[in-house]
Amino acid sequence: MDGYSAKIKNSGEHLIRNEFPEKALELDTLVSSPMLSFSQVSKVRTEIQLPTADDIIAHLKHGKNIRSTDDHHSSTPEINTDNGCLIKKHKADSNDNPDSIQASVYEFNGNVPSNRLISTLEDKLRPYILHFLDSVAIIKLWIQLMIPKVEDGNNFGVSIQEDSLAEVRTIETEVTQYIDLTCKYLISRGELIKKVVKYPHVEDYRRSVQSLDEKQFVSLRFIALELRNHYTSVHDLLMKNLEKIKTPRTNQTHSLY
Structure with a gap:
């Protein structure tokens, strides 16, 4: 000790x-x-580095970089934004207008540093x-x-x-x-x-x-x-x-x- x-x-x-x-x-x-x-x-x-509401609207209106996992049903289209984020669009109702932005729910998939x-x-x-x-x-x-x-x-x-x-x-x-x-x-x-x-x-x-x-x-x-x-x-x-x-x-x- x-x-x-x-x-x-x-x-x-x-x-x-x-x-x-x-x-x-x-x-x-x-x-x-x-x-x-x-x-x-x-x-x-x-x-x-996150998509704004304007980004989402612009991509939906112009159909930019939209691809579907199913060419026949197109039930889950994906939007690639310019900053590398991925947004998935899910229809709220099958009877909704597919061009209606208000009738869609968006899921963000990406990395926020x-x-x-x-x-x-x-x-x-x-x-x-x-x-x-x-x-x-x-x-x-x-x-x-x-x-x-x-x-x-x-x-x-x-x-x-x-x-x-x-x-x-x-x-x-x-x-x-x-x-x-x-x-x-x-x-x-x-x-x-x-x-x-x-x-x-x-x-x-x-x-x-x-x-x-x-x-x-x-x-x-x-x-x-x-x-x-x-x-x-x-x-x-x-x-x-x-x-x-x-x-x-x-x-x-x-x-x-």
Whole structure:
């Protein structure tokens, strides 16, 4: 157990002295790069690759690219739109006019891709989030292992350890919430896409998808900024109080910086 404790202590101090400032500088470079610039917002609002109501009407009126799975009955004609989507037309009633658009039900078959820019940013930030959480777990144990046994006397250094540990835990809780953000975004976007498919004539559903993508971009930029600040603040806090964290009980008294 002594060897394991020594390993944790060495790892914790290495993270604080070396890896945290390196990660902070990397994130600062990322935040300052064109990838997270607000000029990218216009690129985030990409057009959704789904047929509009006008596309469906135009294809039906002109009979463009319509083919049937049965040349005799033509009960399930298929429409290939220009963006590669496939729409199947089902007659609501055999007595209906086959040229009547209102008497038809349409089934969308195709692939709706994720927003590529958002996906790229998420893939870029995820390793930093996971590294921070993994590192904080080691740092918490590192501080905990250096807390001396409870006894009477000078415990001021111990209070510095406990305050530092509490601050690290608070930051850890905040960073953990960043993981949920991506999941909630994907679920919300998927639900909106379903609405666009079901109601292609409602323009607000299309615009809401674009607005959600824009919101996610701003949130990812915020996450990058906060991660940079967290790496910096944890490094700064623990380095300024490193001696009291490592040797909490001395004859001298110091205040928490």
